[in-house]
Amino acid sequence: MKSRDWSIFRSQGDLIADQFLSKQLLGHPEQLDKAKELFDKLTQNNDVFASTNEFSEFLKITSHLPEWIDFDKITIAQSIFHKYGSFILLLLGFKSLPMAYTCGKGAEVLVHTGRLVEKDRALKPIIRRLVETTQFVxxxxxxxxxxDKGSAIIVSQKVRLMHSSIRYFISKSGNWDLDLGIPINQQDMAGTLQSFSSLIVEGLNDLGVELSSEEKDAYVHLWRVVGHLIGVIPELNPDGYDNAYSLGMEIFLDQREESEAGKILTKSLIDFYNYMVPGNIFDEVPILLLHELMGAENCQILDVPPMRHAFFEDLVFKLGVKLDHEFSSRSGFQKVVGDFSKAMLVGMDHYYYDDKKAKFEIPPSLTTNWSL
Structure with a gap:
């Protein structure tokens, strides 16, 4: 099969969102500052769309669901999340995001925004961004x-406009290497979409959750709708699990390279989860999960520390004695994953942003179903 020319997609952003942003910046002498102001407004105000009319035009033109949406598939995908959501949110941190970090050029954008990592390595911006991402999912x-009762459309529109503002102020800052492609280009968006979509399906299988072909396609279909809403072009937003996974792997293999940005982001990710989970019994679980779910080559690219000898056996033993169970190696791993994911979500559910009085929220029906 002929190789795709990715350079075309790395020079392509989101025409609708970028045109809207340019229109918003007309008449502002300090356009870069205005773009940063808009970005900050989107990230620091949960009700930004309700509190101002400046986004009404954008909301109107980007609110339409695609005509090909299949609500039966959407319902199936939501039922998967209702049942396995604690695993899915764990996979977000230990498969989806780190896989995106293996894409060296895309990782540079995440560091460049200054939101995930600060010079003093403060945890506050890291926590805020990762909690926001989890809330989006x-x-x-x-x-x-x-x-009409849900928030999937409005949160997708918010992400789309945030991407456009980042694209603008990074591109215009004078500190961006255009050889990397434009920030948050179509290839990067499509790869990230698959890290949240078909890669999660693969991760569930790694954890022993085997979905049917219908369930796999349904889960990918929901995220295909999200891709439409955030501005991924149809050519890079395929239907069906097999097509989606194939595209995702093609992108990851094309972009996979060792980078300082990827290593910084991975270290920040490990710090975040250790911060969110109280106590020290799970301290090395983030490293364990990265090795189990990402594989040796990706872990080497991201500079994931090696596992302490016999840590897994020690942890399974501690959990097993506490609960009076015996575990095989694989069921022991599943037990560790289950307990860690619950501890992680409880920690996040109790976390408040200091600067915007907002809270990470899991709907009561899900906290009950996940035994939180």
Whole structure:
């Protein structure tokens, strides 16, 4: 099969969102500052769309669901999340995001925004960004997310406009290497979409959750709708699990390279989860999960520390004695994953942003179903 020319997609952004942003910046002498101001407004105000009319035009033209949406498939995907959501949110941190970090050029954008990592390595911006990302996933996957009562459309529009503002102020800052492609280009967006979509399906299988072909296609279909809403072009937003996974792997293999940015982001990710999970019994679990779910080559690219000898056996023994169970190696791993994911979500559910009085929220029906 002929190789795709990715350079075309690395020079392509989101025409609708970028045109809207340019229109917003007309008449502002300090356009770069205005773009940064808009970005900050989007990230620091949960009700930004309700509190101002400046986004009304953008909301109107980007709110339409695609005509090919299949609500039966959406319902199936939401039921998967209802059942396995604690695993899915764990995979977000230990498969989806780190896989994106293996893409060296895309990782540079995440560091360049200054939101995930600060010079003093403060945890606050890291926590805020990762909690926001997790909340986004909950919002698009929860029951009725795409109905009038849900928030899937509005949170997708917010992400789309945030991407455009980042694209603008990084591109215009004078500190961006254009050989990397434009920031948050179509290839990067499509790869990230698959890290949240078909890669999660693969990760569930790694954890012993075997979905049917219908369920796999349904889960990918929901995220294909999200891709439409955030501005991924149809050519890079395929239908069906097999097609989607194939595209994702093609992108990851094309972009995979060792980078300082990827290593910094991975270290920040490990710090984040250790911060969110109280106590020290799970301290090395983030490293364990990265090795189990990412594989040796990706872990080497991201500079993931090696596992302490016999840590896994020690942890399974501690959990097993506490609960009076015996575990095989694989069921022991599943037990560790289950306990860690619950501890992680409880920690996040109790976390408040200091600067915007907002809270990470899991719907009550899900906290009950996941035994949190």
């Amino acid at each position: 909950v919002s698009v996957l929860e029951e009725n997310g795409f109905s």
